[in-house]
Amino acid sequence: MLVVAVISLKGGVGKTSVTLGLAGAAWERGVRTLVVDLDPQGNASTVLDPPEVRFTASDVLSDPRPKLLAHAVARSGWGPEVDVIAADSLLERHNALAGRESTLRLRIAMGGLRGYDLVLVDSPPSLGGLTRNALAASHVALVVAEPSLFALQGAAAALDAIELVRSDNLRLRPAGILVNKLRAQSVEHRFRHDELRRTYGDLVLEPALLDRTAVQQAEGACVPVQAWRSPGAREVADALDDHLDHLLARPVDAGPLGKGRR
Numbered sequence: 001m002l003v004v005a006v007i008s009l010k011g012g013v014g015k016t017s018v019t020l021g022l023a024g025a026a027w028e029r030g031v032r033t034l035v036v037d038l039d040p041q042g043n044a045s046t047v048l049d050p051p052e053v054r055f056t057a058s059d060v061l062s063d064p065r066p067k068l069l070a071h072a073v074a075r076s077g078w079g080p081e082v083d084v085i086a087a088d089s090l091l092e093r094h095n096a097l098a099g100r101e102s103t104l105r106l107r108i109a110m111g112g113l114r115g116y117d118l119v120l121v122d123s124p125p126s127l128g129g130l131t132r133n134a135l136a137a138s139h140v141a142l143v144v145a146e147p148s149l150f151a152l153q154g155a156a157a158a159l160d161a162i163e164l165v166r167s168d169n170l171r172l173r174p175a176g177i178l179v180n181k182l183r184a185q186s187v188e189h190r191f192r193h194d195e196l197r198r199t200y201g202d203l204v205l206e207p208a209l210l211d212r213t214a215v216q217q218a219e220g221a222c223v224p225v226q227a228w229r230s231p232g233a234r235e236v237a238d239a240l241d242d243h244l245d246h247l248l249a250r251p252v253d254a255g256p257l258g259k260g261r262r
């Protein structure tokens with residue numbers, strides 16, 4: 001079981017869309033996937049549309065027992081391939097808590113989790129307690145960036161955040177930087193994309209995800225982009241398929257918990 005945190009310290013770059021896109025790629029192939037929504041905004045939960053939620057991600061962080069987590073797992077509206085632990089607005093209070101004990105809660109709660117090939121953790125756009133929980137529970141962190149003016153800074157901050165959390169979670173590795181919403185005809189986008197590649201080399205994952213209205217349309221209809229019938233949807237879905245392959249090909253490091261700095 002591979003646990004992937006999808007992060008960026010900036011909002012609106014596409015963390016949730018990448019999380020949902022990878023979940024959709026897994027859905028299309030029948031790869032058993034759990035999405036953990038750690039963003040108090042709950043956008044991923046809205047699109048995954050679980051018919052029944054008994055406990056939420058904030059319940060899990062408040063009481064991190066594996067048994068409670070098992071009850072928080074809900075079947076998504078997409079079908080039996082994708083389950084979700086849904087967010088609620090009470091999650092916000094966990095963002096303020098960043099001590100070692102608080103940041104290991106998701107990892108502890110996930111201790112008994114079985115039956116999934118892939119767990120995707122969506123996170124809010126800050127390095128607060130929620131993103132730290134996501135990083136502490138994960139094997140790899142996927143950094144999402146837009147090809148814009150602040151992309152370089154944003155990616156640097158996200159990679160620093162991964163290094164910071166590695167003192168608590170020695171197995172954590174960056175999965176790479178996934179450029180999202182690329183408009184190939186935009187000179188500025190091409191420039192920023194090249195700048196990222198010059199700076200981060202192989203860490204910049206190929207192919208970038210193109211800016212396609214189908215992503216928004218599928219999210220609005222609460223379906224995977226893979227189920228949306230348009231050429232744009234197919235382009236994005238094909239790229240996501242490559243990224244899912246790349247993620248699943250990684251050896252999963254069982255690594256120990258670090259001693260922590262604090």
Ligand SMILES: Nc1ncnc2c1ncn2[C@@H]1O[C@H](COP(=O)(O)OP(=O)(O)O)[C@@H](O)[C@H]1O
Binds near residue numbers: 018
């Ligand atoms: N590849 C894409 N093409 C077009 N729109 C996109 C794409 N990725 C994300 N979006 C849209 O951009 C907005 C912000 O994306 P979102 O995934 O919610 O970002 P974040 O989770 O980082 O805040 C959403 O309306 C989403 O539908």
Ligand SMILES: [Mg+2]
Binds near residue numbers: 017039043
């Ligand atoms: Mg989001």
